[in-house]
Amino acid sequence: MRTRDENKVDLIYQKAIEMIVKEGLDGFGVNKLAKAAGVSPATIYIYYKDREDLIMQVTLRATNHMMEESMRDFDPEMSFEEGMKVQWRNRAKYFLEYPLETEFIEKMRYSRHYDKVFEQLHKIFKETMGRFHHNALNRKELLKLPFEVFWSVAFAPLYQLIKFHTQEGSWGHKKYTFSDESMQQTLSLVLKALKP
Amino acid sequence: MRTRDENKVDLIYQKAIEMIVKEGLDGFGVNKLAKAAGVSPATIYIYYKDREDLIMQVTLRATNHMMEESMRDFDPEMSFEEGMKVQWRNRAKYFLEYPLETEFIEKMRYSRHYDKVFEQLHKIFKETMGRFHHNALNRKELLKLPFEVFWSVAFAPLYQLIKFHTQEGSWGHKKYTFSDESMQQTLSLVLKALKP
């Protein structure tokens, strides 16, 4: 039998992300994607059941990738400060290396597909981060807080910084540029907030 | 001449938000909206130039409303802590009173329409908040930080809390519920981070 062309799959993946970031979920069409990737519409339906399935699978793949990168060299047994530094560094690195995927994931987080896609990912994820949270509490390196409050203070500022960086300069004349320096600065504020 | 039925405009506004929150920007159609609002498609084009213009205007109206509510009783000459409390209280109140609009605005913030719509709003907004930021710095009630870093730490956690509240319980078995208590708790962490 004829062998599957994996380049084609990757091209579809890449173009789909590109198109959704540029034109949004509306404005994203299967025929358009086929043309952009230089394949027949029918080919896309070999890999994906339908439009919905395509969006889901692409989102799942991108998110999985980001999660893996975020968790590199991370161990929930680490000290609170050490663990936070690793996570922030990893996320920032991923964002700088894969800006398109980052923007795509952020878009999808606010789409109606979020719940289904992220549910299974977060099962494993929350287990690890839950352990990390638990350990930090036990060692009294972290204030006693509900997990969601902890999370909101610990990571939301980083994502907002990334958003500032990504978006056009609507907030002033000179655009904000994400840097290791301002990341470190923000992280130190967050640690100050969360440590007893 | 026949008088304009303002109820009809408001109904279109309300149904559009409902539909976009439920089905996303894809899945939102003019014909569908017309049916949902019980008007003719042609009627919609009396008020709006085209689909894009409709999305823009609805987003603009919703965001304007949120901004007004956020700024109620706020004065950039307030002390830093007082100002932060007012802003957090106002935003939380708006969110609890208008959960649909809140979800809609958050969705739109991550759509491709964001830049155009929010640009003009943020001009006034950033002026006021810039003054507030500036005053707090002068009075040494706030650490010396770039505006974006300040903003990320000051408000992103609140929006993340709201997102936790809104979304389904993917993060665990028991769903997080936003409350005045956890808002106060989170705000106190944020103030701790930002004060010298």
Next chain:
DNA sequence: AAGATAAGTGAGCGTTCGCTCTTTTATGGA
């Protein structure tokens, strides 16, 4: 009461959409 005017309608236009059918092409195993 009647005319002027803008609000509002319903049918339907051309186009694009998601998707499939039939056919062709490439490759592994016999």
Next chain:
DNA sequence: TCCATAAAAGAGCGAACGCTCACTTATCTT
């Protein structure tokens, strides 16, 4: 070498899309 098989293509289906036109309806002014 050639057959079996799955990949891939291209044309095009019905449905839904954004949008418009010819027309009716309600309300103001006089």
